[in-house]
Amino acid sequence: MSNSTLLNEILDFNQKFVGNREYEKYETTKYPNKKMVILTCMDTRLLELLPKALNLGNGDAKLIKNAGALVSHPFGSIMRSILLAVYQLQAKEVMVIAHHDCGMNGLKAEAVIGSMKERGISEETLHTLIYSGVDIQKWLHGFDQVSESVKHSVDIIKNHPLMPEGVPVHGLVIDPATGKLDLIVDGYEN
Secondary structure (H helix, E strand, C coil): CCCCCHHHHHHHHHHHHHHCCHHHHHCCCCCCCCCEEEEEECCCCHHHHHHHHCCCCCCCEEEEEECCCCCCCCCCHHHHHHHHHHHHCCCCEEEEEEECCCCCECCCHHHHHHHHHHCCCCHHHHHHHHHCCCCHHHHHCCECCHHHHHHHHHHHHHCCCCCCCCCCEEEEEECCCCCCEEEEECCCCC
């Protein structure tokens, strides 16, 4: 018998899940029923809370997650995913939903770099990245105000040269304890 690991637990559960045909209640298409794509944070508190607070069921929306619900590069994977949802997967609206009490709020690169060094990343590796043109301080920096971060991401999406006109891009902040939404940007007004 092998040691119990997280991976083994997941694989054992999955075998039973598939064997019992529990997937049937989740069957849907690749197209979002509510015609929206949502960029949100990877925070664990939002895993079930966010869909419930927005009345979303399986198949209702395309959901993209990253640290802080940030669009940090206009031609990075987050923006590419949003554009693909709009052009290929029938999404007609975009929502950026960040949250209060986010780990990216006030995050300083020095703390992350310190943790990297503690886990074996050498000073030489860090210098190589800097020499290669990576601004690691900027890349690892969080944000100072969640509402300003949401406005910034909405602005990048809305004004992206490949985003078609007329696609509403909304910005919201959710309370990770209660699910209450605060509207920051109403995409219908812009």
